[in-house]
Amino acid sequence: MSRSAEARQKALTAATDLLRVRGIPGFTVEEVAKTSGVAKTTIYRHWPNADHLLAEAVSCQIAPLPTPNTGSLEGDLRAFFSAVVPPESLESLAQMLTGVLYAATYDPAIRAALEEAVSRRTGPIKTIIELAQARGEVPAYVDPERAVDLVEGPFLFAVLTGRLTFQPSEVDELLGLIVAGLTAVR
Amino acid sequence: MSRSAEARQKALTAATDLLRVRGIPGFTVEEVAKTSGVAKTTIYRHWPNADHLLAEAVSCQIAPLPTPNTGSLEGDLRAFFSAVVPPESLESLAQMLTGVLYAATYDPAIRAALEEAVSRRTGPIKTIIELAQARGEVPAYVDPERAVDLVEGPFLFAVLTGRLTFQPSEVDELLGLIVAGLTAVR
Amino acid sequence: MSRSAEARQKALTAATDLLRVRGIPGFTVEEVAKTSGVAKTTIYRHWPNADHLLAEAVSCQIAPLPTPNTGSLEGDLRAFFSAVVPPESLESLAQMLTGVLYAATYDPAIRAALEEAVSRRTGPIKTIIELAQARGEVPAYVDPERAVDLVEGPFLFAVLTGRLTFQPSEVDELLGLIVAGLTAVR
Amino acid sequence: MSRSAEARQKALTAATDLLRVRGIPGFTVEEVAKTSGVAKTTIYRHWPNADHLLAEAVSCQIAPLPTPNTGSLEGDLRAFFSAVVPPESLESLAQMLTGVLYAATYDPAIRAALEEAVSRRTGPIKTIIELAQARGEVPAYVDPERAVDLVEGPFLFAVLTGRLTFQPSEVDELLGLIVAGLTAVR
DNA sequence: TGTTAAGCGAGACGGTACGTCGCGTCTTAAT
DNA sequence: ATTAAGACGCGACGTACCGTCTCGCTTAACA
Structure with missing residues (x-):
């Protein structure tokens, strides 16, 4: 080196x-x-x-993320989140997240770096969605971008407001609502 | 004075x-x-x-929020978000949000103040959910707390990552997914 | 205070x-x-x-200086220099002098301060000269400013070039030449 | 090369x-x-x-210096100084002088170089003095070293304190005093 | 004539001090 | 008793040069 x-x-x-x-x-x-x-x-x-x-x-504290392929939307998402989750402390996670999100608001270069990091997460999710659309689980008219918002948002919000302990039951419940939202045909 | x-x-x-x-x-x-x-x-x-x-x-820049009652979940949420939304600039909104979220991570008093402010938003939403549950629109087993995560999270995420322009079509799309998630019976 | x-x-x-x-x-x-x-x-x-x-x-390391009045030019100058001289080390004196002289060359404010300090020395000397002129010891046509150059210069030069040890004999010799220069009628 | x-x-x-x-x-x-x-x-x-x-x-900005021989002390000195004097700006001269004088105070090698440069000036002057002593113009008991102090000092002092414009009249006046000091028999 | 070692340019590094900004504290005089 | 005014201690910032250190590459002298 x-x-x-x-x-x-x-x-x-x-x-x-x-x-x-x-x-x-x-x-x-x-x-x-x-x-x-x-x-x-x-x-x-x-x-x-x-x-x-x-x-x-x-x-560089954000680990590289897998793109699971279990055959079902719910399985993929569940696999994804169970692979991702566990930081030592949710508080320090929140602190780092907010700190960087904040810095990104006034510095374009940081914003770019953040986007890169974010896309390392959103990428796999988007893939999961698209696979589900290919299988017919998720209607074709759903914009994967919005789907990503729906998938990531609730977790982010819960973490930032300190209202999530990431107990399995909570995660399950959220995932259930999310999957329902994505798969419902209207 | x-x-x-x-x-x-x-x-x-x-x-x-x-x-x-x-x-x-x-x-x-x-x-x-x-x-x-x-x-x-x-x-x-x-x-x-x-x-x-x-x-x-x-x-004190966060305006007091209405609790609409249109008779349907979708109507209520749509009314709520259309009443709330558009600050002059989404960027300055993001900046203020992240700034305070960050400060809250290391200062309990600020965290308390933030929780108070957040609850000014989550309160009405929870009410909306509970009304919908009373009407049977949303299954009773849905925890209103998680429902709030589902409702607020996607918007927060989209704002913080700068991926939302709050054009009506985007908002509609998101709300559609959210409502679907909440009303689907499993 | x-x-x-x-x-x-x-x-x-x-x-x-x-x-x-x-x-x-x-x-x-x-x-x-x-x-x-x-x-x-x-x-x-x-x-x-x-x-x-x-x-x-x-x-502020430069002590306030006396204006002796012994009745003769040579006596006055001798008194002046014997009162002034002895810093602990000529080297540190030279260092401080040159350091400040240098700083004065590129900073007007320091130059002003230096001029003030210098005039604390040149003032008494000028007075000594003028008294000598009044007594007739020094011709009237001698410009006191130049006389000051003649009096101070040799000592400064000798100190800065490290060629003066301020032994009485050296000082005497220099003073002798200086007084001779000032009192000679041409 | x-x-x-x-x-x-x-x-x-x-x-x-x-x-x-x-x-x-x-x-x-x-x-x-x-x-x-x-x-x-x-x-x-x-x-x-x-x-x-x-x-x-x-x-290397200091030009090589002549050793004039006009037959009289005053003539020699006048020739010497008229050959030497006028740099573009007295201020930059003062800056360089003080800068190097200062550096010499804490670095022996620079001090040596400075001494060498100084001696390029003092050498000719000493020669002038000794010639004058040989002619009887300057008393034999005058130490040429001190004489050099007397000759160079006033000019140095005047330059460093910014009180000399090197107008001919000033130079003449100083030289007059210096020559008088050197030639007076006591 | 080919080989090799001295000297070169480019450029990053560790380090010291600089002068600046904003925080939160403290003191003083005035209201 | 509370305020405005303003200096203070403090900690970190980002910068400028210093003098040092690889690194390849050139080039000139020797084999």
């Missing part, structure tokens, strides 16, 4: 760790520099400002 | 204006003090820190 | 000490802040930048 | 130009490297640090 890439990686790792341990309020370029052994200057050579580093640190 | 209340009001008004004009990144206690003519000290006497002032400034 | 003046004084004292101990290369706003207990921000509230603080620290 | 010498020369030329155009505050190894096309690494291979490069850049 090139010298440059090594420094970058060390900084990013330290940033990710720091983020996990101290959360966004404790996330500081100065601290990242100190713990990583990478000079602050170098960090700023790789990221234009603290928020960008934060965004990448958040983004 | 008491002298104290007057200062508080002036500060809050200035804060709200500042928030609207410059957004969260430009929202500063120092600036609020300057534009309002209220001393910084005084502001800190009324709010424990900047985020609390911000939270209140955001919260 | 007002709070503000107190902070200023503490910073200035620390700056002066630091300058004496570590010289100009070790003179740092950050260090002044640390040793004085005055916040860096506050230092910058009192001085526009590091050089200005430096200039003041130097300037 | 060897490849190495060529790079050295290019760097030095660029340094000199940069110094003339932007003065010491704008004098930067980085900028020298950029404008000269010589890599920073190479520059550091030729000079141990920025100050040494600066010193050499200054030093």
Whole structure:
């Protein structure tokens, strides 16, 4: 690994760790520099400002996602969410989510990074929907984009408002409503 | 109005204006003090820190919400959303939302204020659901809490990811899916 | 003493000490802040930048100067220089002098401060010259400004080039030449 | 010219130009490297640090000096100073002088270089003095070193304090006093 | 004439200090 | 007793140069 890439990686790792341990309020370029052994200057050579580093640190905490294919919409979604869910703490998840969502509102580059990260989630979901449409489970007139809103939205809302504990029963209930919405023919 | 209340009001008004004009990144206690003519000290006497002032400034931008009663679930929801929606700019809405959501993750008081604000929205929706259940439109076993997630979530998600322009057709489509989900009997 | 003046004084004292101990290369706003207990921000509230603080620290190391009146030019100058001379180390004197002289070349405000400090020295000398002219020791056509150049210059040059140890014999010799120059009638 | 010498020369030329155009505050190894096309690494291979490069850049702006021989002390000195004087701007002269004088205070190598440059001036002057002593114009007991202080000092002082415009009348006046000091028998 | 080692450019790195911004606290004088 | 005014301590920001460190590539001298 090139010298440059090594420094970058060390900084990013330290940033990710720091983020996990101290959360966004404790996330500081100065601290990242100190713990990583990478000079602050170098960090700023790789990221234009603290928020960008934060965004990448958040983004690289999002695991790569599977695109299950169980044969039914409900099975696929259930598989997807059971694969995705479990962060150590929902609160720190909420904090990171909101922190980055916020930063994205005033920085186009962060917004772009966020979109990329989001699409890593929405992509599989869209595929799931389209497979279901191919099978006839979901009517063809349903716009997959909106379907994604319907699938992701309720979970996001529940997490951000702190009203979801991600107990299986809750997830089941939500998924049931969502699947019903998608499969009902009108 | 008491002298104290007057200062508080002036500060809050200035804060709200500042928030609207410059957004969260430009929202500063120092600036609020300057534009309002209220001393910084005084502001800190009324709010424990900047985020609390911000939270209140955001919260008082949220208009009081109606609880429509059109006789059908779809009608009620449509009425509700058409009454609520369109702020000047979706972007500034997203910014304020994320900003406060973020602040709420590390400050319990703000979290409480946020919950209060959120419940001003979720309350009417819950009522709408319960009315629909009373009419038999929505099965009784549906937990109104989860129903609220289903109703609010998709819109929030679409707004935060910048994928909703709130054109009537989009809103219709989403509402269609949501209503289908809620009314389907399984 | 007002709070503000107190902070200023503490910073200035620390700056002066630091300058004496570590010289100009070790003179740092950050260090002044640390040793004085005055916040860096506050230092910058009192001085526009590091050089200005430096200039003041130097300037306040220059003791107030007497204007002797012994009745003869040579006696006056001898008294003046014997009162002024002995800094702990000629090297640190040279360093401070050159440092400030240099800073003055690119900063008008420092130049002004320097001029003030210089005039604290040139003033008494000019007076000495004028007294000597009144007594007839020095011809009337001699411009006191030039006379000051003649009096101060050789010492400055010798100090800056490190060729003066300020042994009495050296000083005597220089003063002898200077007095001769001033008193000769042409 | 060897490849190495060529790079050295290019760097030095660029340094000199940069110094003339932007003065010491704008004098930067980085900028020298950029404008000269010589890599920073190479520059550091030729000079141990920025100050040494600066010193050499200054030093090579000092023209070689004549040792006039007009037959009289006053004539010689007048010839010497008229040959030397007028740089484009006295201010930039003062800046370079003070800058190097300052650097010399904390770096022995620069001090040595400075001494060399200074001696290029003091040498001729000393010769002038000694010739004058041989002719009997200047008493034998005068130490040529001190005489040099007397000759150079006033001009240096006047330049550094910005009180000399080098108009002929000023120079004449100073020279008059200096010559008087040197030739007076006591 | 081919080989090799010294020297070069390019450019990132660790580091120190800079000067700035905003926070939340504190003091003082006026209302 | 509460306010306006404004300085303060603090922590982090992002920047500028410093002097160092690989890295390939050139080039000149030696085999």
